[in-house]
Amino acid sequence: MRICVVGSGYVGLVTGACLADFGMDVVCVDQDESKIARLQAGDIPIYEPGLKTLVAKNEETGRLRFTTELAPALESAVAVFIAVGTPPREDGSSDLRYVRDVAQAIGGQISGYKAIVTKSTVPVGTGRMIEEIVGSGRCRSFSVVSNPEFLREGSAIEDFMRPDRLVIGSRDQRATDIMLEIYSPLRARGVPIVVTDVETAEMIKYASNSFLATRISFINEVAELCERTGADVQVVAHGMGLDRRIGPLFLRPGPGFGGSCFPKDTRAMASMARDAGARVQIVEATLEVNRRVQERMLGKIESALGDPRGRTVAMLGLSFKPDTDDIRESPALFVLDRLLSRGATVRAYDPAAMDNARRFRPDAIYCGDPYEAAEGADLLAILTEWNQFRALEFDRLRTLLREPSIVDLRNLYEPERVAAAGFRYASLGRADGAPDSQRRPASAIPAGAAFGSEAG
Template sequence: MKRICVIGAGYVGLTTAACLADLGNRVACVDINEEKIAMLQEGRLPIFEPGLEEIVRRNMKASRLSFTTSYEEGINGLPAEFVFIAVGTPEGVDGEADLRYVRMAAERIGEVMDHPLIIVNKSTVPVGTGDWVADIVRSRQRQPIPFWVVSNPEFLREGSAVYDFMNPDRIVLGSLDREAAEKVAQLYLPLRSTIMITDLRTAEMIKYASNAFLATKISFINEIANICEALGADVKEVAAGMGYDKRIGRAFLDAGVGWGGSCFPKDVKALIHMAVVHGCHPQLLQAVVEINRDQRRRVVWKLKEILEDLRGMVIGLLGLAFKPNTDDIREAPALEIAGLLLREGAVVRAYDPVAMPNAARVLPQVIMCADPYELAEGADALVVVTDWNEFKHLDLPRIKQLMRRPVIIDGRNIYEPEMMRELGFIYRGIGRGYNRTGSDRE
């Protein structure tokens, strides 16, 4: 049993702490948010993540997992052999990663540590942060105590974070000290995954390059979808045909309203910022961001194509979270789409299985509905923004009967165009080639 302290109780930190405890380690999770820690100490989670609550409660009951606001208790109380930094790195003013929380964590670690530590950067941080963290810790120590810094970027998807932790494609570790990296590798041996050990900066870059590539795949297929619409082809079939090629693969080739969340937007922008600062010209990455932004606007263009003037029109958004199985609305396409519709003078309603409390705080002008059927009543159009499984199994004849106009903009291509037209809907998907089948405009 290893003794581990995890700094940060957000999506990454909480999942990391709970899963490391579930592997048989003793873990203390530290967060300075007193309200969040109080909830966790009661066995309640401040976030929605499938399967995580059960793991937290099980390991708290087994005394392998504890929560505190005290760095001293979390690091020295065990005493910890490893300290994972898993705090947020939000987007800064110019697209750069804001490292204020990483700095605060590094400062406190240096101030309180009273024994040697391996400090593991789990947060997504710019290349060179590992060296910077080491300098901060060293500068804050009361007396020289040995420590080592290891980069261990996370590759967790919200909505399947527990599964991803326990079934990783790979474990990436970077350090200037091979022995320190190998000690961190020991923590992951029960997962029987490929473990790659490299240097600090390369490990940090792997994270950014991975997210940027995935975002690029999505923006690529969305650009293809727009061309498909112009030429009458079906992007779902195109993506399937492309995906059979092992060099390409099917994953992340789903056309839609674009990517959002806490990772892709800020990580691509941070990589662009790093490139520009160091004299590079990342035109591909800049295009990836522009295409993604345009996808949200295309939803409004499609509505205006059918309804013409959106003033006074009642538009319902099916989904608010940036993806299914999470309540995270950070950079969610629904936020921008709602804002665009409100500026056009539309009355905007929304329904989401779990994200409405979060969304209501930032979208006070949007009317939150109890279910999809309340959302549809009297609506001039519905927009599928998040592909929750529940939306795939709606009583569509009932939805049509409730709506004032039977218009559906399918921003996630969860329905088949032919079926929707047979049901009497005016349907628009993303890249479904409907323009070649004749006009169904009112």
């Protein structure tokens, strides 16, 4: 089956490459000539593990091609996937200008039946908008389908090839049958498929991401409460997650959620509710908590560092999560910006995101590895949970840092282990660690700071 994917950004490129690997004949279209030139030359413009290999493999077989010409790609395609950006407006609503542009272009150029599939994350009602725009063109033979993506940056290929579920929103059986044929490899693997109407499919995506963001904000508030009461958030989250009604995922405290999805989608859902004359107060609270959590992370660093002016901080991690170079709304970028603005020197290292961060704050010092970043710093802060940051050589760090102080905003280490290596150590939702020479006497430890054997 021949497929046209309009938009060769993150979602479009992953979608095109994976559909080609399913055996489809895929043409990816983008109006950005420089991007298409790079893709045709084998240069992948985004960082995603395994994507370069997958693209090269399917280009070699002839199943995946890139072009700036929409009309020829549309002509022979049975399905047209819309995978363009839907950036947020200032009020949090989704800017659908690129979706409208693509719909107008499709409506003006198709001549035979097409299944027009929205892969972009779009608010409820966008499917009907596309139907109206395309229907005003010369062709009346088409169907609009909602097929939201659930791709996590850093594991997008695995998520596409082995998803938890596949959601198809359609108004007619012909379009549904086309989608089921496209995804026949997933059907053969027994992937659950939700077939519903377009509006419900559009809502599933927003409800899913808003719920996951809410879990993150919830456990971050629990972490703050644990710090104030002497409980251990790691054990609390584990105890919660063993309840099958709750489960363990998205219960890890951190510096807040970021990236291209959760902040944008939660704001869009709140905006969508307002437009519908309703409020999603839990989602609104989730956003406010996330903002406050990022401020609290800065406070934890400044509490360990003192006045940032004239001090040096080694920052490990700039991307919003590991295995991506995406810095969009990254909590690490918030901390970086605030520290620099308050007069600190920041020596930063990230395995993938430094080029992007350099465009955001060129005045930081970008280093070649964690140890170069630590050289001469007054404090080391861990902002992103890259695996290589889980195996730092503490003896080496102690000789490089001006002061043996670590603030771990991802809870990568046990406080006792770091303290035994001679560091002052602060993390989230747990007691701080300190070398034996700096420990408070037992009488100074607040009641409830140590675990007893009773189960409450």
